[in-house]
Amino acid sequence: MKFCTSCGNTVTLQIPAGDDRERFVCTSCEQIHYTNPRVIVGCVPVYEGRVLMCKRAIEPRKNYWTLPAGFMENGETTPEGAARETWEEARARVSNLELYRVFDVPSISQVYMFYRCDLDDGRFGVGPESLETGLYSQADIPWDEIAFPVVHQTLKQYFIDASESHFPVRVSTVERRPRPNNT
Numbered sequence: 001m002k003f004c005t006s007c008g009n010t011v012t013l014q015i016p017a018g019d020d021r022e023r024f025v026c027t028s029c030e031q032i033h034y035t036n037p038r039v040i041v042g043c044v045p046v047y048e049g050r051v052l053m054c055k056r057a058i059e060p061r062k063n064y065w066t067l068p069a070g071f072m073e074n075g076e077t078t079p080e081g082a083a084r085e086t087w088e089e090a091r092a093r094v095s096n097l098e099l100y101r102v103f104d105v106p107s108i109s110q111v112y113m114f115y116r117c118d119l120d121d122g123r124f125g126v127g128p129e130s131l132e133t134g135l136y137s138q139a140d141i142p143w144d145e146i147a148f149p150v151v152h153q154t155l156k157q158y159f160i161d162a163s164e165s166h167f168p169v170r171v172s173t174v175e176r177r178p179r180p181n182n183t
């Protein structure tokens with residue numbers, strides 16, 4: 001951040017009084033500009049035992065498969081956001097949303113929340129951010145072409161839980177991956 005979004009003057013990084021970490025503070029109007037983690041909301045839409053998945057049309061991870069998910073918008077609840085993303089990416093309406101998986105990813109300041117839900121009437125299409133969409137059974141999922149580790153973990157857990165018809169909510173942390181080539 002270089003300029004204040006309130007008055008347009010320059011900002012500097014400093015620790016405000018009473019705070020314990022650096023923030024961008026405006027040199028003119030003194031507004032403190034906080035940045036906080038972003039929430040990604042998504043769905044595990046299920047129809048007759050199969051899960052609705054989307055092949056990504058956009059980077060990152062273009063051409064890889066994912067669950068419908070995206071950044072939460074202002075003014076919506078997390079299930080509303082998850083349902084909205086499912087409509088945007090797969091032109092599918094969902095109902096009976098139940099919180100299923102939460103992933104904290106502190107290394108990139110993100111939180112993922114996935115909701116299990118019913119795919120209404122088994123109907124879906126292809127939204128602008130997807131190349132194709134489809135309903136996949138456990139055996140048919142392109143396991144080697146999953147876009148993100150959190151999606152892989154969620155799907156893997158889903159089919160284990162589905163075999164027992166028991167879907168406890170799980171919260172876990174995705175640790176920073178070691179990068180041996182970086183100092």
Ligand SMILES: [Zn+2]
Pocket residue numbers: 004005006007008009026027028029030031
């Ligand atoms: Zn300012």
